[in-house]
Amino acid sequence: MRALCVVGTGLIGGSLMRAAAAAGREVWGVAWSTGTAAAAQADGFDVDTDLDAALRKAADADALVVVAVPLPAVEQILTRVDAVAPTVRLTDAVSVKVAVQDLVTTYAPRARYVGGHPMAGTSESGWAAGDGALFRDAAWVVIADDGVDLEVWRDVAELAWACGSRVVPAASDEHDLAVARISHLPHLLAAVLASVGAGDPDDDLALALSASSFADGTRVAGTRPELTLAMCEGNRPALLAAVDEALGRLGVMRGALASTGGLKATVEAGYLARQRWKSTREPLGLAVSLEGPNALAELRELGRRGDVVSGWK
């Protein structure tokens, strides 16, 4: 079982350390503040603020390094990777993948990098919010772009399984378009819905009448704004396409409502889409081979079908 070095000990990194430790992995971490490091140590974890030392230890142990920080902090970490552990096994948990791949190519080009994205979270943040069960039954994207290191691909997939996740292979650009639709757009629509619902600051009638449709539709608007911004702004081109599609569909609906008053097309399409979503909740698990010239293309195709990787053959 490969040892693990987790850089960043917030909700994701902290949860990952707990899950990996519970699965019997050797794991150490890097925190930004001595306060967080002390809190993690008090919980029995090997966490320090010395990034270089942690990366050197990873190089010596041939461990897998997981970068679990928001996108704006990735560059400085990659600079240190290149300086002290240039060919280390490297993955990340950042919510966009093309941008991180570009940063790796620029700042840590020798690292054996395979991008990752565990699709889990809460509106909480920080070490204390961490939960070893956070990744259970979550989709964990492992990037299958042509040219990635298949040995590290296996490391990342096995880490995801150790955390109880489902392994979904995807190309970086297709991942970014997908998460724009199903994660970033939901955050922006929730913000818009919350603002329209609140309306006039001197009139609380609408909020007083709100029930579960509004509560559910605005839940992620309660996420700390910095986190939502870091996530959405880092995926700008893909998000713009998703926003434009939403605007187009809303505009057509607006036209129908104003002219004939009919909302049938919008409502029925939404109902069918939600039914299709339901049918994806129990994906088919397949054993795959990482051998052969088409291995990565086949992995990407498996992900597009909505299936998951459940073992090796």
Place this chain on the structure above:
Amino acid sequence: MRALCVVGTGLIGGSLMRAAAAAGREVWGVAWSTGTAAAAQADGFDVDTDLDAALRKAADADALVVVAVPLPAVEQILTRVDAVAPTVRLTDAVSVKVAVQDLVTTYAPRARYVGGHPMAGTSESGWAAGDGALFRDAAWVVIADDGVDLEVWRDVAELAWACGSRVVPAASDEHDLAVARISHLPHLLAAVLASVGAGDPDDDLALALSASSFADGTRVAGTRPELTLAMCEGNRPALLAAVDEALGRLGVMRGALASTGGLKATVEAGYLARQRWKSTREPLGLAVSLEGPNALAELRELGRRGDVVSGWK
């Protein structure tokens, strides 16, 4: 305790009969099909398909009649009210209020009508889905337009309390604008989000990656389309205003994303609106008087402040 005649025995009417019976009220109901009537009778309720007979009994007993059917079915019921129980005490549970008031003015002008709207529901429907606890802690709007019958206002408020609800007074037009924002718009945004998320029918990657932000944001897209359509299409002018405000806010956000890439204004406004929503979850309950020339205006003002009526003084 005033007796109750419930017209329509679907989710809302069926839940209302159960709740009122549990609170010790005499209650009888009208179903559209003999099958539903038989199911309700098997559950121990006095339900029949003879609308005229039920309305005559209500007139004789000076009972409160509750119309609990979708908007398109209201007209035919009001026609029978005017024919066999023209001055009966009358309320309803329909999700729009200006349209129902207009129908009452046209088809049952002598009825002692006070509009109502219990803000509760599930994505289920029909007698079997009914639940006596459905209205517990829900807002129940009681219409306080100038000129309404204050004696029937008291009847409706007391029925709401008997069902465990909070009584929120509002003007018909302000109610319709409010529910467009916090109930109908959420259904349309959920439908649009579900369609954008599902995307290309041959590619399930996005749906496979979806987590709680997408699940929550699309939940009400799973409601039976006929129910969503009846609700939204009946509130067309108010809904158009809400859709236009959402389109305006999304358009501004789209412009910012395309030009500077910044989403701060959208995300922070949504966060503050969600915080404001949270602060409305435990409303202040006030005892009110139904006497005096300003009683209805004061009730409407109380509702705009987000307070609720909890008793009489």
